[in-house]
Each structure stands twice: as C-alpha cells, then as structure tokens.
Amino acid sequence: MTLAVLLIVLPLAGAILCFGVSERAAKTVGLIASLAVLAVATLLAFEFPAWTTGAFWPNEEGWKLFTAFGVEFRLGTDAVGVLLIVLTAVLIPCSMLVSFSAITQRQRGFYAQFLFMESAVMLAFLARDVILFYIGYEFTLVPLFLIVAIWGGHDRRPAAIKLWVYSFVGSVISLVGFIYLAAGHATDTGTPINFGVQTLVEYGQTLPASTQWWVFLAIMGGFAVKVPFVPVHSWLPLAHGEAPTAGSVVLAGIVIKIGQYGALRFAFPMAPEGALALAPFFAALALIGILGMSLVCWVQNDVKRLVAYSSIAHMGLALLAMFAFNVVGMEGGILYMVNHGLSTAGMFMCIGIMYERYHTKDMEVVGGLMQRMPIWSVFMVFFAMASLALPGLNGFVSEFLCLLGIYTADAGMKTGFPGILGPTYAFLAALALVLGALYVLRMLQKFVFGPLREPSHGHGGHDSHGPHGHGNHAAHAIHDLNFREIVAMAPLAIACLVIGIWPKPILNVIEPCAANVVAPYVKLIERDLANRPRAAADVDAITATTAPTAAKGAIQ
C-alpha cells in the first residue's frame, strides 16, 4: 500500500467512519481523518524525488482490475500535482474547522461528503491514466452536489442542479475527446485500446492538424466548463452564492483547480496543433472573462457572488497566460492556480465567518465591521490584498509572471519561446491590475471600513431560511474570531505571505513541469512563423542561433 494509494483510500475510510459515529463526534472524526490525510500528503511531498526534474513519480502499476477496458491503475504525478495535493490536504481540514459551528444538522453526512470529495480529488491528481483521472474528476460531482443541495443557502436546489448538469455535460464532452483519441490510437496501431496518458500524448501529437483541432476543442471544451470560461460560467456564481462556507472554500480552492489541472495535463500536451489553432479563440474568451467579469464584480452587492465572479476573472488571466505557450506564462498560470486557491479560499472563510454572525451576504446591509471584529478585518484585508496582487503577497508573483508571459509571447523569437498572442492581449490583460483593485477596494470600503452598519433585526436573530438555520441563536453580542477560526485561516495567510516574499522554491519546482508542457509548442510556432510573413525585425531574429539552443535547453 504505497503512499499514493494510501492517499486515496484513507479519506474513503475516514468518510465511512464518519457515518459510523454519532452526530456530535462526526466533526472530530472528520477532522482527524483529514489531518491524517494531510500527514500522508506531506510525507508524499517529502519523499517526492522529482522536485527539480519535472518527471512523474510514483509510476506504480497497481491492481489489474480494468485492463480489459484499456484502463491501467497507474498512479503518478509531477511537482505540480504534488503541490495541488498538498493544497487540497490543507484546505479540507481548514474548511472543516470553519464549519464546526456553522453546520448543526446532518453533521455525519456533511463531513463524510468532504472526505469522499477529498479521495476523489486525490485520485484525479494522482492518475496517470485518462479514465482513472475521469473517475476522480467525475466523482467529485456527487459530494459537491450534496453539499450545495443539502447544506446550502436559500434557493440551493436550482444552484445544485445547474452545478450538476453543467459539470456532468462538460466532463462527458472531455470523455468523448479522450475516447476518440484512444480509439484512434487503438485502430491505427492495431493494439488493444489503452488509456495511458503517455501513450495518448505521443499519439495525439502525431495526428494531422484538423483532427487535433477537434480533439483539443472536445477536451478543452469539457474543462472550459470547470475553469470556468465566460459563456459557460453562470453556474459558479450561483453555486458559490448558495454553498455553505466550507462548500465555497472547497469549490473555489480545489474543484476549479481540477479543471485547470486537466487542461494543463491533458488538453495542452495531447493536441498541440489544435491548441495553437484555437488559442486566439480561447484567449479572447479569457479576455472577456477578465475584463467583463471584473466590471460585473464591481457592481455586485452579494459579497459571495462578488468573490465568485472575481475568481472567474482570475482564472481567465491564468488560462490566458497558459495560452501564451512559454515557460514564464505557463509557470505564472500554474502558480496562479495555487495562489488563487489560497487567497480566495481565505476570503470565503472570512465571509463565511461573518455570515455565521450576521446571516446576510448583502454589502448594503452590513458594513464597517472593523469596529466590531478587528482581527477578522485584518484577515479580510490581508486576503483581499493577496487577491488584489499586491506586491509582497502571493497574488503579485503569479499575476506578474502571467502578464510577463503574455508579453514574452509577443517578444518575437529572441526569448526562445515565440508566442502567437499579439500585444493587444497583453495590454488588455494588464488592465486586470487596475480593474482588480476597483471591486476589491469597493468591497473593503463597504464591508470593513466606513461607519458600522448592522442588519436591522439585530444580530443572531433567528434566520428564516434553510433547514440548517441556527435554531434560536440567542441574541448575544457579536464576538471577534475565536481560536478555532484563527487556526483555520492562519495557515492560508502564512502561505500567502511566504509565497509572496520567497517564491524561489515554488518557482524552481514549477519550472521544469512548465517547460515540459510547453516543449512541443516551440517547433510548431517556429514553423508557423516561418511560413507567415513577419516584420523585418523578427525575420533576422529567427536566423539568430538562440532558438534551437533554447528548445534543447528547455527539454532536458
């Protein structure tokens, strides 16, 4: 039972255990199980040998259960996967800690769902087989649906149903893409069908451009629902608006990341020509997401919807940077995934804690909470500044690298990674810096600073909605954060600060993985640029000797 398999089985065992114990004991059992998973995850991180080489580890061939279907139980992940695993392992206990006092009914089911989700997410991040990834990716849907549908807010059912249908259709479309690729591989090479990621990646890159176009559209289209890209994003604000605090934290911190991880691990390597051809289309969608959603955030009054829209904008920038097809952009995109997971999860926790006390998310009704809850407002301002990309915090490092990546995409051949995104994308994307400040500061001004405003019916009054309302919450004074809540949020805050000030270790880890993903694109773009008339300046740059050495340099 190697570490990787333990990482998948342990949360399952924990979940089943959660069902066994009494309602009151459920939360402690849940917490212990998730902390155990955290321990295993950190152990895996320490034992992980390929921190600097970007290679995949542990490539163990596990149980031979589904070989007839071409599905090998191959587990393996590279540095980015381990980072996301550790992020998940940290977020789940934190989200549980935050919801101890928030959730009072069906607690056994609540904590079990989180552990089910955790095991599914771990499987998704560890899978080296496309269908194994699909199993993990798809199975996160059931616990997430139940969390939003049972413990959610006022009109949680439509939100949960929309979440379910959107994600299911999205993942089925990706599955069609995978199967089309695997079947093509099986018929061409005559071998029985095989869903190994490596085989599909090698086969995918040999396909003619037109088929790669379709394959990329299918796979990326499926993940676009989860990222989410603009036209198919409307499930996210609804789901966040209705999910319980812990649900929002997990949804923003982990579930969105699987979509992006899928795009990074499967869509880009498997159909590079398709990615190149569709890059302008998806980049334009990302841009609309960044600018449009930031403006929409600016006028929201429901703070959870505001943060939800803001994560669409952030993810848009991360994906745009990935479409720049160079190491800086890809690295910025990957780091953005981790940073967004930390800062947005933190913000949702703050909002959740406030919601627990005031039972409203409307910025018009509640405000100036600095007088009432100073420590809470320190955390709130800290996470807001992290998501605002303030230098010195983690948001800045990733946003700066993303923008730099988009710029290098236009810098012609000398950087060794010529991109196809023109300068217009770069300048419009840079507006994200200012637009990002607009809505976050408006929220802070209404929520944290300014005169104290509290809901008219007094705080702690019985809340009219939701079965999980807090019963006859005695009208007691609003108290600031208690120790449990601080412990829940402290690790995220510390992580934000450390990554902001000392990003070197994480950047070194991500760089080889980013280089591997981007490697096939250099030759393709060079070929495109060579047969497309370019400005005089770039033509002689192409003849410069830098390009080939760069490509070689990047690959080893």
Place this chain on the structure above:
Amino acid sequence: MNTMTPAILAATTNLGPKFMLIVPEAVLFVGAVLCAVMGLSHVRAFRALVPWVAVVALIATFATMLKVWTPEAATAAQLPMPMLGKYIIALLCVVGVGHVLASIGSVDRAVERQVASGTGAFDPVRVIQGEFYAFILLSLCGGMLLCHATDLVWLFLAFELCSLPTYVLVAIGRGADRSMEAAIKYFFLGAMSTATLLLGFAFLYGATGTLELSAMRESFQMQAQTGGIGSVAIVGMLLAVIGICFKLAAVPMHFYAPDVYEGASSPVAAFISFVPKVQGFVTLIVLLGTVGWSANGDSSIPPVIAAVLWMIAVLTMTLGNIGALLQRSAKRMLAYSSIANSGYMLVGILAGPTIGIDATLLYLLTYGVANLATFGSLAAIERNGHEVDSIDDLAGLRVRAPMVAAALAIGALSLTGIPPLLGFWGKLDLFVASAESHQRTLLVIMALNSGVAAFYYLRLVAMPFVQEATPRTQGVSPVPSVWPRLSALIFAAGCIALPFFANQLKGEAAAAARTDLDKQATVAQSVEK
C-alpha cells in the same frame, strides 16, 4: 420431389450434443412446474415456499449450466454463437433471482392475509402465486433457449415462450384495473409485432429456401459475393428487425412501454424492462449473424439495414431521454430510461461483431443490475398499502427507509454512468465500441444523451436525500416483507462491487460474442482469460 431436404435430415441426427446443452433449461422447466403445483396446495407453508422453489430452481439451472456448458459441447452442437448461451443463462439466472426476491410478498397479499386471519377459506382458484412464479421461470427459460437456436423454428418458438408469459405476468402482477389495461395493451401490440416478425421470417425463408441458420448464412454469403443480398431477404430482415424492436421498446414500437411499465406492479415492471430486452438483443444478434457480419466477410451488415438500425438507435436514445424529462411518475420515468438504454445498446450492435456485440452484452448486465436496484427499491416501498408511483412520494425517503433510498440513489447514479459504479464501465465500453468502429456522430449523440439523462436521474438521487419529507410522504413505508429491500440492496451493492470483477465480466462477454467461425479462437481465448 425430394421429400426431406438434406438440412432437416442432418439436424435430426446430431441431436445428442444439443440435448446435452438444454439440460439447464430443463431443470428450470421442472422448477416452473413445481412452483405452479405447490402454489395450489392447501398447506399455507407450501404456498409460502413457492418463491423459494423458484430461487432454488434458478440456482440449480446456474449450477448445471456451469457443468454442462463447456466450449467443446457448445461447438459440438454447432450453435451460431457457441458461448452466448452460457453468458445469457448466467445473466438471466442472476437477475431472475433478483426479480423473484423483489416480488416476494407482493403477490396474493390480500388473499394470504384473509386465509391467515381465517376470515376467508382457502380457494385454489383465487390464489395466483404459483402461476406467477411459474410464468417468471418459463419466460426466463424461453430467453435461455433462444441461444440454442440453430434454425428459425427453434428461434421463433423460444421467442414466443419468452414473451407469452410476460403478458400474463403484467395482468396478474397487481389486482388493480391499471394492470389489466397494461396487460391488454401489451398483449395486443405484442401479438401484432410477433406477426410482423413471423412475416419477416417467412421472407427470410423465401430468400434462402432453408430454415437452417448456418445454411442461410452460406446462401447469403453466396449472394453477397454475386451482386448483393436479394431484396426479399432485405424486406424479411427489416420486418424481423421491426418485430424485435417491439421487444426492445425501440422507437417506432416503443409507445406501449410507458403505459405498461406504469400499469404493471413494480417487480413485474422490473422484469419486463429487462428480460424482453435480453430476448430482443439475442434474437437480433443471431439474425444479424446470419444476414450480415460473418456472412459477407468484412463484418458489416447490409447498408440498408445498418442505416435503419442507425436511425432507430438515434431516435430511441433521444426520444427515450427527452421523454423522461417530463415525467412526474417514477415508473414512467424509468420506462423512458429503459427505452433510452435500448438505444445505447443498439449502438453496440451497430458497432459490428468484434467490439460491438460484447459491449452490448456487457451493457445488458450493467443495465440489468442497475435496473433492479432502482425498480427493486420502488417495489420495496409502498404508500399506505398502495404502490409508490409519483416521484413526490420519494421526498425525504432517507428518513423513512434509508436502505431503500441508498439503493435507489446508487442505481440511479449507475444508470447515469457516474464512474466508480458499474454503469460507467458499460457506457465506457459502448463509447469505445462506437469510437473504434468510426461511428463518430453516434459517439457525440450518445454523450449528449447521457448529459440529458444526468438531469432526470438526478431527481431519483435528490428526492430521497436532499428533499425534506412532505405531509404527502407520511404514508410511505417499506413493504412488510424484508426480501424486496434486500434484493434492491444486493443489486445496489452489485453496482458498487461488480466493477472490481470488470475484467472477468468483459472476458465472458467477449467470449460470448465470438461466432462459430473462429472456433479455435474461442477455445484458446476462453482458456487464456
């Protein structure tokens, strides 16, 4: 004027090995008779034993099948698809046990209660439990015999043996008017479709002059090489396909399904949503085996029939799925879902012999198990004495019947194709089959359909767990007898556990799909698996 064609003579001589193979069916037949007889006995204990006799008979059949059905015996009997029988018998036995358990306690409940309380004297005429289980076993026996068919007569007889008992089951399943109406509809439309099937057989006979399937295949091969299969054969095949579509509840012939499944009692509905499908698909595979596939070498059925089947598959999937969206009654919704699943399985048939048929056979298994989990859990609950029908009755089931709610949810999730469960592997196999046989449009249509399906199956998951109990659902409670709940639970557990045996199941299905042409391959493959 030659009095007896050589083919008929040949058939009568090598009856020995064929008889050996039908021993399992014989055991089942005996079991059926026993059930019928015991059902009429005055002793209440004997009557209570009837379902258990049925179960024992099924288990015995399974055992004898394992012993009797060896590859050598199968090839000796020159069956068109030697190992198909073994797979189908195993499948029907296992799911048959589930049906029997699901219907324990639901038949003759009123009569037994009167007899137990002494208010009414026992009257053999009013008791139907015996016939009920007998007919179940007979129908299963018919389904199993289909696989032994080497000529059209046997095929037709087994076909009828399988479908006639189902008409009766629908009628006697539940005393209410609704089941009567369902029975009459089912019977008449069934009879019409069987007549069409028979006319199709007639034309096939007309085109080839023989009833022997192997002889037919050779003559079709001849016709294929010399300028294509005759138009009489094509018309015959079409009519046969249309006849079979009724059994599969495929599009032009699916209109009966919602009413009949709603009318019949839940265990019977579970039965008639699964066994006729097995019957239809086996007959279709046998017929297509003669007309197409191995017949003209490049394993493709005549384009006309392929086009018709393609249209039927797409229409069935789509109409089945979107039809289910509007339903408020759980059984009608599951009826539409069974129509849609037939559509998926037709895609397997279209994908051709090597990869398609074993995908369909495997999906039959996954559908059977998931179907019993869902229909079984409906059978296991009642609302103050009456059958639970509308979805609103399921609200908050988690509180009143946690086990049944779990079984229903797991069954629904497996039907949707949520990965770790068995349904996903069936669907994956179908997706791969259609992709490998270059049916790209079918692949996309199937994906979209399963997207739509995810929406209405979600209701079966959300109602029991997410919805709060409403005053209307106060009366909902598990059925007095424990067995329906247990059977639903067992099959729900099957949905979760069976994927761990996915390799063996796929191996069995693949073996079953091998036609007699590569005899040696069959023997080698079954050993290696």
Place this chain on the structure above:
Amino acid sequence: MTGIATMMNMINTINSISIAAAPAATAATTAPMAPAMPANIQVTLALAIILFAIGLVGFLTRRNMILMFLSTELMFQAAALAFVAFGRMWMDLSGQLMVIFILTVAAAEAALALGLVVLLYRRKETLSSEAWAELKE
C-alpha cells in the same frame, strides 16, 4: 382511410419487388436449386400479403377486443401462408413444418387472449378497448 391507402401501396411495392426480383435472385443462387417462380406462387404470396394487410387494418379499426384478437390471428395465418408459398417455391417441406408450429403458438395466444378479454370484461362489462385508456401521458 388514408391508413388503408398507405397499406395498399406498401403491399404493391413489396409485391412488385418480390415478384420482379425473386426470379433474378433465385436464378443466381447456386444453393439448393430454387425453381423458377411459377405464377401460382406469386398469387399465394400476394394473397398472404393482402391477408396480412387486412389483419393489420382490422386491428387498427376495430374497437371490439375479440375482433382485434381475430385480426392478429389473421396476421399470423398470413405469415403461415407465406411460409407455405415459399415452401412450395423451394419445393422444401420445412415451410410446412414451420406452419405447424405457427398454429400451435397461435392457439396458445388465443387461449391467453381470451383469458385476458374475459378478465377485462368481468371488470368493466364492456368489450370495447376505448374503456381502457386511463394510463396515458
């Protein structure tokens, strides 16, 4: 009436095809030598098809359940006749063999059908199938 019209042209088309193509098909096959299609086989075949059509139309138009059953029986016999016709064409007895089995099965169906009809009649005192239309969308 339109239903019947479609039925008629459908039969003619099958008729024309089978008659026209049959000889060609039979001539070509080298399997057991099928004799040329003598005129009377065509006639019996046409009769069989017409019978089938009548049965079908009867089933569609009649409301009385027993008459509906009779029309399905008629369709069965039409198929049997087709078997006999083709048997005669191929000078092969297995067609007759099939007919015998068809008769037995038809008998079984008859028993079952009448049982059901009696059951329904006892319930609603009417033989019309219109009475039984509660189960609908």
Place this chain on the structure above:
Amino acid sequence: MGGTEGMSTVAIIALASAFVTHATAHTPTASMEPALFTTLALALGDGAHAVVDGHAADAAHAAHAASGYADVGPLHFVKAVANTDFAWLKWMLLAPLVSVVLCGALAMFKVKSRMPAVFTVAAFGLSTAMAIALYFQFGPTLFETHAPLTVPFMDWLSLSWGPAPFQSFTANLGFYIDGISMLWMLFVTVLATLIALYASEYMESDLKAGYARFFFAVSLFVASMLILVMSDNLVGLYLGWEGVGLCSYMLIGYYATQPGATAAAKKAFIMNRIGDLGLALAIFLIWTNYGTVQYDSLFQAIATTGSEAVQGGWSKAAIPFLLLLAVCGKSAQGPLFTWLPDAMWGPTPVSALIHAATMVTAGIYLLARMAPFYTVQAIGGEWAETALLTVGWIGCFTAFIGATIACGQFDYKRVFAYSTISSLGYMVMGLGVGTAFGGVYYVFTHAWFKALLFLTAGAVMHGMAGQVDFRKLGGLLKVPGFRLTMICMLLGCLWLATAPFSAAAESKDIILLTALTSDVQQVRWMGWIGVLTAGITAYYAFRVWFRLALGPVKIEPGADQHADHGHDDHAHAADAHSTHKTDAASHGGSGFHPHAPGLRISLVLTLLAIGSVLAGLPSYLEHSQGFNWIQRFVENSTAKIRAGDGAEHALILGRDAHSTLFIIATSVVVAGFLLAWILHAKNRALGDRMRAFMLNTTGLKWIPLGSEHGWYVDQFYNAIIGVPAWLGAQLLAFTDRFVIDGVVVAAVGRFPGFVARVFQPLYTGTVQSYALTMAGGIGLIVAWVVWVWLSGGAS
C-alpha cells in the same frame, strides 16, 4: 461616487486605445508613429490644457530645431561595484520592518501603550544613522570613482529557461546605491524620524483606538520607501512603489469611521494603481526590449545598443510615456492629481510625511533614475524629443493649475496640498527642461519647508479642535503659545513663495534659469509660465499666512468630530475628567481655550525650520567649496546626463541670464506679496468685495468658481468616465445574470423538454392509437428503404 473609479479609466483608455490602434497596425510605417504619439502625448499631458496653450500644434516642428535638448551624445555608465562589506545596509531596511512587526503585534492584541511610537522613532533613528554612516563611508569612493554600489540582500524572482540573453528573468531584492538613491535615503529617513516624533504626541489622543495601527502603517511606509529607493532592479522598485501606495491607503483611511476618509483612501489607491499599471507595462516593455530589469545591466544595455540599433519599433518608444504615466499616478501630476487634496483626510503627520515630503517625490526619483530613457540614444530621435517635451509640459501645466486652484481654497491644509502639487509640477518641469539637478535640488529643499508648513498647520488644527477654515481663525500671532508656530509658518510661506536668497529660491531659480535659457522655444514658454506661477504661489502663500496670523484675534473651534473636515478627535489630554467622546468645548467657543502645541511638536517645528534654512547650504557654499553638494549627488547617478545647467553665458532677453532672472523672479514674488498684503492683511473687505464682484459678473464668474472647485476636474472625470463605466458594469451584470444565465441557459436547458412536449400527444393511451403510430413508423421506415433503393439501389 464613481469619481475615483471613473478616473481610473481615463488614462487607461487613452493609453490603451493609442497602443491598440498602433499595435494592430503591426508594421508601423515611420510617418504614422510620430503623429500618433504626439496626439497621445497631448492627450496624456495637456489635453485640457491644449485649449489654453494655443500653439501646441507646432510642437513637433520646434522640436527638431534644438539638437542638444534630447540628444546628449553617446551614453556612458560606470559599471556598478559589488562590495559585500556594506552588507550591514540590509539592517537599514530591516529596522523599520522589525518595528512593523512589533507595532502589528501590539495592534492585534489591542495593547494600550505608547510603545509603538518608541519602536518607530527608534527604528527610524537607526536607519538615519546608517544612512549618514553610508554617506561618510561610501560617499567619497562614489564621488571620485563614480561607480555605484550593489549589495545583494535576498533572492526573490529569478527564472531561467535557457542560456541565451533573453531567456532568463532575474529580479532579486538587492541594493543599488548611487548619488540620487543616497540623497533620497538621507532626507527620507531624517524627515521620517522628525515626523514620527511629532506624531507620537499628535496622535496621543488615539492611544486606545488606532495608535499601534498608525505606527504600523508609518513604519511599513518608510520600509517600502527605502525598498523603492534602494532596490537594484525595476521590480523591486515596483514592490516599494505599491507598498507606499498601500500605506498611504491605510493612513488616509486611518479615521475609518468617517465615510469621507475611506472614500479618499480608495480614490488614492486606485489612482496610484493606474500609475502602477503604467510602471508595470514599462517594466514588461523594458524586459522585452533589453532582456533585463536589473539597473546595472539595463543601463549597460542602453549604452551599448547604439541609436541605429533602435528598431524596437513602438515598444521602445512607449517606455518613456508609460514611465511618465507612473509618475503622474504617484506624484499627483497631470490628469491624476485629484487624489492628493482628498488625501488630507488622513492625520496631518501623514500629510506631512507622505503627501508632502517622501512618497510624492518617488515619481521624481523614477524620472531621475530612468533619465537615460529620455535620450535620443535610448529610444531613437523623433520620440525622445516629444517624450521630454511631454514631461516638461505636464510639469508646467500641473504647476500652473495647482497654483490657480490653491488661490481659491479656504481650507489651509488643502491650500498646502495644492501647493505641493504645484511644487511637484516644478520638479517634473525641471527634469523635463533638462536640469535633473534643479529638479532634485528643489525636491530636497521643498521636502523640508513643506513638511514644516504641514506640521505648523497640524499644530494649529490640533490646537483649534480641528478647525481648518482660515476664515474662522485670525490673529494667531498674538495668541499665547502659538507665536512660535506662526513664525515657523511665516518662514515656510516665505520659502514656498521662493523669497530671494531663500533655499527654495536657490533651487527653483535653477529650473527657471535652465528653462528660460534653453534654445528650444517651447521650453522657454514653459519657463515664462513657471515665472507667472511663481507669482501666483507667492500670492496664495501669504494669503493664508496673513489671514491666520494678522488681523483681530478670532478663534472659532471646529466641532470635535467635525462632519466635514475636523478629524483629529483631540481632547485635553491633561484634563483628566473629560472622556474622549464628549468634547468640553461647545461650538460657541465661550469656555474654549486653544490648546498650545506641546514640547515635542515645538521641538520638531524648530528643527524643521532650521533644516529649511540649511537646505540652501549646498548653493550658499557652492562658491567656497567649488561644487554644489546636491549637484555632486546628481552627477554621480544615472541622471547625470541632465546634471549640466546649460551654458553659463546664455542670455535672457538679450541680457546676462543670472541677473535678469534674479530681477524678474524677485519682482514677481514681491508683486504677489503686495497683492496678498492688500487683499488679505490691510483691507480684507476689499478682498471679499472683489470676490463678490467677480462672482456676479458673468464674464469673470468662472475664475473664482473654477479655482474654488478645482476646475471641476473630479466632476469632469466622473461625468465622462465614472458614470458611463458604472452603467456599463450594471448592464454587463444584468446581461450576465438574466440574459446569459436567465435566457440562454434556460433555453438550452428547456429545449429537450420542449421537444418532448411535441411528441407527448402521441401517447394517448388507447391501443388503437399506439398501433396506428407503430404502423405509421413501420410505413415510414419501409418507405425510406424503398426510396433509398430506387435512388441508390443499395443491395
């Protein structure tokens, strides 16, 4: 409410649209570029101003005439020397950070003590000592070897994906010490220490509420300012740049309970963020063109890439303009100046430290540091000229506008705020017209006397319970305890008005001298506008002082929690029995007696006064020592290409430059003084009558109204950008919520159901209907087969 946000997009849209139209053209032809960029420059620099200036149109032609202006010949920068024994320099940065941590801890645990002030003053004192030690240790070596010092501190961002030059990106936290950075380190730390001392008493009344939070923010501010000044690469500068922006946000919004303060803080942060956008874009373009952001390698790269190699096309030419946008954002110039007056919501020490002395000068530091980008050698001929001119015009335009608005204000803190904007305009103009030395010298002198002015204003406000309207005060010279404050304010006003022989005069006149003697006609115009502005400055400087100091004694105390402006809730600390909330003095002022500034405040005021006087020393001692102390700093830095102050013998109006300038300047200042004396000291009624006259004559009405309301710039931005952007966002939110989510998704969701409803009538329930539909289905299939047969003949 959309004002600040509105403002945020004005520069962006102008900037983005220019670039977008330009970039998509992809292969810019030579002719198109200059025209486009001049329009951009004009739009950026002096859009509104163009109307007044009249002859901006022929700016391009005049530019070509003068050659020496932007073309300074081949550039040469001395390679930096890495010297590890200056490693102790990192403590200069870490000291304030330690104070940040300590103050933060005290704030978190709500400890009520004076320790935060002690930590902060101690930390700043340590940094000052180190700055002075650095000057004495490294100064001499710098002055003769001219080689800047680099000290590595901590690695931050460093990526490399290939061996070649353009394939790595390093931006670590290191120090790059040369002339201007040393100068900035000196006066920032000295002023910070004094002001922190001042604030320790000034903020005492907030001991319980936000004392620790205040000093947390001040320490973080100085730390960020030092990072900005000492950093050895552009990204480090960006870190400091945004850090000071954050601290100004926190300090302006210090009185968090007042909506006005938080709105002002938000406005300041967003306007700074627009500047930061310019800086970020500049950094990206610099990296894509030169492959490095480290100062040392960057300047070597600029020096080596000769002008002929300047084919970076538009991306190189855009760098100076983007840097200018950054300067406008941070130093409140050009279109982005409206946040500084609102920043007066913050406590006065904040205004003194951040919005007068240190943060706002960061823009000038950037211009001085990045001066090489404004030369023909770096970015090609036709753009360097325009870039420099734009800088000059923006400086001149802001100075003029700032001065005119200051004349109309009645709140003396806002007068000083507008005077800061005006002085910053002068500094930017200094760099624009070609004398970095003049600009930097004026920064040095201005920092001292402006801090003095603000602190005296703070002392007056502190004493008068938050009263900021000088019409409600008067004759403070005669009020006991305030005499020292008023004398210091007089000194400050004299320096502000550039009284002859004052330190300010020495520095400002260099700027005007270079401008007037330049051979570029436009620059000469800037010079004359500068002289006119100097006169206006003199007028409003003394207007404030006469109103406050002279005339009958009049003290109307502002309400403690004054709704409008009074914002330091002061109470008689000594008066034990009074609680914070209730202020003993009722509005009527009957029992109110002004609270004279304490010892620490008076000490700091006198020190600053002495400092302002001594700020003139570099030029007083110039003749004896042979060199100007500040000039030597500038010459030993990257701004040295601008250090030279033009030909000695140049002529103004035909006569010797120095003497004529002296005469003109003094006459203008005296005129301003006399005008202020007449209107505000001797005969105040005349002043009021004149204002009333102007108000009701339609012809002249716009002058008083315009200047009192800051030429309605805020309202203008709100109207053309703020409101439309807000409406656009509402529309977007509506479409997203109801159209995409409501209509489109619902339609897609309901389509299957709709199709199902079409087929629903087929299920009528009667056997016959089913049989009919089935037969129909069979008929369709057979018909289709026959049709295929007839057409395709498929067998």
